[in-house]
Structures are given as C-alpha cells and as structure tokens.
Amino acid sequence: MSSFDPEFLKGVAAECPGFQVRAAARAVTRxxxxxxxxxxxxxxxxxxxxxxxxxxxxxxxxxxxxxxxDATTLSRNVRNLEARGLVRAEGGRGRLxxxxxxxxxxxxxxxxxxxxxxxxxxxxxxxxxxxxxxxAIRKMAELAKAAAFA
Numbered sequence: 001m002s003s004f005d006p007e008f009l010k011g012v013a014a015e016c017p018g019f020q021v022r023a024a025a026r027a028v029t030r031x032x033x034x035x036x037x038x039x040x041x042x043x044x045x046x047x048x049x050x051x052x053x054x055x056x057x058x059x060x061x062x063x064x065x066x067x068x069x070d071a072t073t074l075s076r077n078v079r080n081l082e083a084r085g086l087v088r089a090e091g092g093r094g095r096l097x098x099x100x101x102x103x104x105x106x107x108x109x110x111x112x113x114x115x116x117x118x119x120x121x122x123x124x125x126x127x128x129x130x131x132x133x134x135x136a137i138r139k140m141a142e143l144a145k146a147a148a149f150a
C-alpha cells in the first residue's frame with residue numbers, strides 16, 4: 001500500500017477538469033450574482049429567465065434537459081419566479097405538461113437586466129481578452145460534450 005501524499009493531491013486539483021470547471025463556475029456565479037443583485041436576481045435565476053424567454057412555452061423538463069440540471073431543483077426556482085410574478089406556468093399538469101412563459105413583469109425585468117449582463121460580459125472580455133473569453137466558452141462547451149459521451 002502506498003503512503004498518503006498531499007503533494008499528489010495538489011497536482012490533482014491543478015489538473016482535474018472537474019475541479020477547475022467547478023472553481024470557475026463558482027467564481028463566475030459570484031460575479032454575476034453581484035451584478036444582478038440590484039434586480040433581486042441570482043445568476044441562476046437570470047439564466048432560467050433567459051431559458052424561459054428563449055424557449056417560449058417550454059416545459060420544466062425541457063428547460064432542465066437543455067440546462068443539464070435536475071428538474072426538481074429547477075422547479076423550486078421556477079416557483080420562486082412565479083411567486084414574484086415573473087413567470088407564468090400554463091396548461092397541462094405537472095412538470096411535463098405546464099408550459100412556462102415570462103409575464104410582462106418578467107419581460108420588463110429582462111429588458112432592464114440585459115444591459116447589466118452585456119456590461120458584465122464586456123468587463124470579463126476586457127479582463128481576459130475577447131479572443132480568450134470566446135475560446136474559453138467554446139472549450140467549456142466541448143468539455144461538456146466530451147463528458148456527456150464519456
């Protein structure tokens with residue numbers, strides 16, 4: 001049996017795609033949470049509103065599949081957005097049948113929040129370089145695809 005080596009674990013943390021992606025996701029989420037705080041939104045809620053607005057009439061399951069998240073977790077966030085009057089669930093029953101749409105208030109909030117998102121993305125681009133940021137986005141999509149097929 002080999003002995004425990006903390007130095008080896010430091011190397012794993014530095015080289016592990018999963019570790020690095022989670023660390024980057026937490027940092028980017030904190031950044032966007034701060035940007036959207038004046039709107040009473042989290043980065044996750046903003047993303048969910050984008051998905052609902054882009055996929056007019058999508059079901060909760062549709063959104064969960066496209067975002068690669070658990071429908072139960074997504075359901076809690078949708079209920080929160082419904083309670084705030086930003087999202088409306090219509091027709092059908094349950095997660096498979098109800099169609100989600102932005103309300104007028106949800107559309108207005110997105111119109112107000114979009115310039116903040118655009119400015120936040122531009123700041124990341126200035127800090128990192130536009131080409132580097134676009135490359136990172138492409139590489140994350142490739143990594144997600146590779147992991148899905150592994």
